[in-house]
Amino acid sequence: MTAAPKAARRRLALPAFLACVLLAAACFWLAARQAWAQSLVADLSSHLVAITTGFIGTDVVLFGAVDGAGDVAVVVQGPEAEVTVRQKERIVGIWVNNEDITFDRVPAYYGLATSRPLEADVPPAVLQRHEIGLDHLRLVPRGSASAERVAEFRAALIRNKQRQGLYSTEAEEVSFLGQRLFRTRIHFPANVPTGTYTASVYLIRDGDVVSAQTTPLLVSKVGFSASVFEFAKRDSIWYALLGIALAVSAGWLAGAIFRKS
Amino acid sequence: MQVYLPIAELSVNALLILGLGGGVGFLSGLFGVGGGFLMTPLLIFIGVPPAVAVGTQANQLVGASVSGVLAHWRRNNVDVRLGGVMLVGGVLGTGLGVWLFGLFQQLGHIDLVISLSYVFFLGTVSGLMLWESIRTMLRGRAKAVAPRKLHHHTWLHGLPFKMRFPRSRLYISALLPAGIGFVGGILVAIMGIGGGFLLVPAMIYILGMPTGLVAGTSLFQIIFSTGMAAFLQAATNQTVDIVLAMLLLVGGVIGAQFGTRAGARLRGEQARALLALMVMAVAVKLAVDLIVRPEDLFSITRPGMP
Numbered sequence: 001m002t003a004a005p006k007a008a009r010r011r012l013a014l015p016a017f018l019a020c021v022l023l024a025a026a027c028f029w030l031a032a033r034q035a036w037a038q039s040l041v042a043d044l045s046s047h048l049v050a051i052t053t054g055f056i057g058t059d060v061v062l063f064g065a066v067d068g069a070g071d072v073a074v075v076v077q078g079p080e081a082e083v084t085v086r087q088k089e090r091i092v093g094i095w096v097n098n099e100d101i102t103f104d105r106v107p108a109y110y111g112l113a114t115s116r117p118l119e120a121d122v123p124p125a126v127l128q129r130h131e132i133g134l135d136h137l138r139l140v141p142r143g144s145a146s147a148e149r150v151a152e153f154r155a156a157l158i159r160n161k162q163r164q165g166l167y168s169t170e171a172e173e174v175s176f177l178g179q180r181l182f183r184t185r186i187h188f189p190a191n192v193p194t195g196t197y198t199a200s201v202y203l204i205r206d207g208d209v210v211s212a213q214t215t216p217l218l219v220s221k222v223g224f225s226a227s228v229f230e231f232a233k234r235d236s237i238w239y240a241l242l243g244i245a246l247a248v249s250a251g252w253l254a255g256a257i258f259r260k261s
Numbered sequence: 262m263q264v265y266l267p268i269a270e271l272s273v274n275a276l277l278i279l280g281l282g283g284g285v286g287f288l289s290g291l292f293g294v295g296g297g298f299l300m301t302p303l304l305i306f307i308g309v310p311p312a313v314a315v316g317t318q319a320n321q322l323v324g325a326s327v328s329g330v331l332a333h334w335r336r337n338n339v340d341v342r343l344g345g346v347m348l349v350g351g352v353l354g355t356g357l358g359v360w361l362f363g364l365f366q367q368l369g370h371i372d373l374v375i376s377l378s379y380v381f382f383l384g385t386v387s388g389l390m391l392w393e394s395i396r397t398m399l400r401g402r403a404k405a406v407a408p409r410k411l412h413h414h415t416w417l418h419g420l421p422f423k424m425r426f427p428r429s430r431l432y433i434s435a436l437l438p439a440g441i442g443f444v445g446g447i448l449v450a451i452m453g454i455g456g457g458f459l460l461v462p463a464m465i466y467i468l469g470m471p472t473g474l475v476a477g478t479s480l481f482q483i484i485f486s487t488g489m490a491a492f493l494q495a496a497t498n499q500t501v502d503i504v505l506a507m508l509l510l511v512g513g514v515i516g517a518q519f520g521t522r523a524g525a526r527l528r529g530e531q532a533r534a535l536l537a538l539m540v541m542a543v544a545v546k547l548a549v550d551l552i553v554r555p556e557d558l559f560s561i562t563r564p565g566m567p
Contacts, residue, residue: 055265056272081563086369088558094377094551097369097560156559163557190265190272225267225504232268232499240495243320243503244488247510251327254514259331 039067040211042201049219057190063183070205071115072174073132078109079195085153101153102142108193113172113184122207165189194219268502269313282512290520292536297454315453316500320491321509322455326484328514333477340428340474344481347442351486354446359493383544391537397530429470449490455483
């Protein structure tokens with residue numbers, strides 16, 4: 001009765017031992033990797049941008065420390081969504097939306113800060129991989145269009161986003177305090193879209209990213225404006241009725257007040 | 262004082278909105294129109310998305326019309342029966358308009374449709390109004406003119422479904438007021454206006470209604486057509502911003518009271534000529550925007566949004 005399991009256990013022993021060794025090696029490797037990642041630490045002064053009734057835009061401070069020399073680049077991206085770019089054309093004398101291209105997964109917000117201009121020293125492939133700089137932002141067009149048209153529409157998308165204040169026009173400065181400590185400021189305008197943002201910090205040495213860290217950041221309506229928005233989306237019929245009831249009573253009230261005077 | 266508008270998703274100066282509401286309210290009290298044709302373009306101009314401007318404006322107009330109709334109601338200047346028939350057309354028109362709005366929104370042409378409707382309707386109506394009021398002013402100077410025939414018989418009187426409207430002393434086809442209401446309803450939904458500037462002349466010239474009853478009856482009808490537009494826009498398109506609507510209402514009702522008082526000092530044809538010039542200015546501005554090459558030929562939207 002007991003012989004069979006014992007034999008089975010003995011048979012299992014060697015693979016189990018090997019598995020343990022492998023696991024230990026993996027842990028060791030991960031720990032080493034952790035140490036490598038530790039050459040950069042960063043955090044935000046706040047992980048929540050709260051859109052209250054009096055919201056007029058805000059700044060969030062990103063600060064951190066690096067181990068050793070190098071440049072720091074900070075990329076902040078907002079929630080991704082599809083965006084349609086339309087081109088107006090003159091048709092019988094008036095300007096009418098004509099051609100359009102839709103881009104998938106366009107970040108609603110893009111902010112960049114660097115310790116110094118990086119274009120000269122860092123190969124484009126590296127910037128491309130980490131989407132450092134608007135020129136290297138990944139924007140994937142849907143459908144087929146000539147590369148030339150896509151480039152034109154892509155530039156228009158970025159230009160429009162910049163006009164709305166949602167894409168940075170030039171890189172903010174990451175300032176170093178001494179050799180190790182750095183800080184920068186991320187500006188969120190009053191029209192900042194809600195959602196989950198990511199702030200990615202890259203340490204760049206000798207033309208390559210040697211360390212990286214990504215921190216989440218939430219932009220959310222809070223308090224009154226959040227309740228109104230939620231209400232309008234969830235119970236839109238009651239919201240519609242409330243809106244009309246408010247309008248009718250305001251009109252009635254005004255009529256009643258001004259009759260007496 | 263900055264206030265964040267939760268549906269329009271932008272931050273505006275509350276005093277600016279109150280001021281806009283007050284200014285437009287003053288003009289609407291002065292001329293006896295809703296003022297939607299001024300407010301909607303102004304809202305779009307300060308950055309409110311067109312869909313939200315139209316939806317919110319419909320909601321605001323409900324309040325403005327209620328406050329306006331009360332005064333007419335007290336003087337018994339509302340023909341409820343005729344208003345009711347217009348309303349039947351108005352409800353159908355609004356339903357069609359909201360559907361068209363959604364359709365053009367998807368096609369990406371809603372901005373164009375809004376602009377073109379403004380240019381066409383405001384241009385036509387203001388042109389006619391200006392011509393009429395100038396003629397009246399000149400005629401006033403040239404003394405009395407031969408009185409017009411009281412009752413013209415045209416093909417309009419041959420339409421079926423005749424109905425009696427004792428309050429207005431009319432015996433006309435129900436299709437006429439219903440048709441006017443229908444066109445008004447479409448405009449409410451697409452342009453975010455009450456349509457008073459179109460309904461009032463139509464009721465005078467097409468229906469031959471007594472002038473004293475026209476303002477009250479059109480306002481009565483507008484309450485329901487804007488109310489329905491506001492309901493549909495909020496329920497289906499979620500484009501009514503209550504915070505914005507309330508700010509506009511507070512400014513609007515106060516402005517309207519002062520406007521009404523100032524209006525009492527204006528002569529009828531002078532008021533109409535001034536109103537016509539104002540409406541024409543809006544139409545010309547929008548027409549120029551359509552014709553002049555835009556600064557940036559490209560625009561961006563979320564798919565399915567204007």
